[in-house]
Amino acid sequence: MSRPDFLLSAWPWRSAAYLLTGALTGAVTLVGIVAVAVVCGALAVVLVGLPLLVVVALGGIPVARVERRRMRLVDRDPVSDGHRTPAAPGLRPWLTTRLREQTTWRELGYTLLFAGLLWPVDALAVTVALLCPMSLAATPLLMATAGDGHEAKVLKQWTVTAWPTAFGVAVLGLLLTGLGAYLLGVTAGARAGLARLLIAPREGDLGATVVELARSRVRLVDAFEAERRRIERDLHDGAQQRLVALTMALGLARMDSPPGPLAEQLTRAHEEAGKALAELRELIHGIHPQVLTDYGLPAAISDAADRCVVPVDVDLALPGRPARAIESAAYFVVCEALANVAKHSGAGRAQVSGGHHEGRLFLEVRDDGRGGADPSAGSGLTGLADRVSVLDGRLALTSPPGGPTLLRVEFPCEVPEAADR
16 A cells, blocks of 8 residues: 555455445345344244254354455455364264364354444445545536536535536545545455454464374375385385396306307396396385384394494394384484494494383484584485474484484384284
């Protein structure tokens, strides 16, 4: 509204349309509420009207939906629907979810306020700021048509009999129309702000939305881990077995062939097939090791420690097996940490320890290297922190220059003893 071209833009007309549709919608809402209330009162004697009270309680939902659409006329920021998705399909879960939501009752309160007070304000603002000034501006037209050029009624209160007076009133009406445009903008903005305050999601509903997002994030992690296991299983049972068969066939052909160029080519082919098989096995192990699926986290970490070029001591005992997503994330965190120890630390020895205590799985990776680990240096620590945070875990790194380095990670989880049995 502070822009100089406000009067020439579409915003005054958008504001007028918002208030005018508000007056019409509010009048219809008032009639509907009164009609439903009368019907409920008449049928409550025979207990038939009680279900209609549920309809009254839910009556704010369609009104709020219409209001959110109308607000697009004057508010560029869309207003989200704060309703939650029912846990199950069907009418009963939908009704239960809606009646337990704060958003439903706020929308009902807004509907009652809208039907009782706000729509008359909308109508009054349109009348004062738009219709009255335009009626003044049309005085010469009214005098020339309805008054036969002799007189005209101004707002049905004053009679104008002279043309100069009629044109003077018209000029006054044009000036008041410009002022009314600003009044329409202010009123429409205030009305939209009040509607947003009442029907937009608040912190409580946002908290529920955050919880739902966290749950969906966990579901995505589980689906991702399931897909990793599927890929590992397909490679292990498919491509790897074919490469093993090819390697054996090349080995037998090399043994049966006489010395010469053909034997040399078979030897090179056999060696390349062996290298491809080794690379495929390493790839499968990096996707999801079979030892983790079959024997759990302690065995998988022990296997990773045995394959590390730096000697690693493992001290990890768990009463059972945690959730698959947490187990996989913990394993790959330890693997990445051991890879960093081997590549960057210059350590002579490392240690992996951990356990489960008070509902949290914790792991620690220590080394006696040079220290000075920097997450921004591309060591993969940022990716580890992101992977841990997805599961609501925490990752802490202590690595002063000169060492030692300590990486600690925690996951909130339960490890039931029955799982291991």
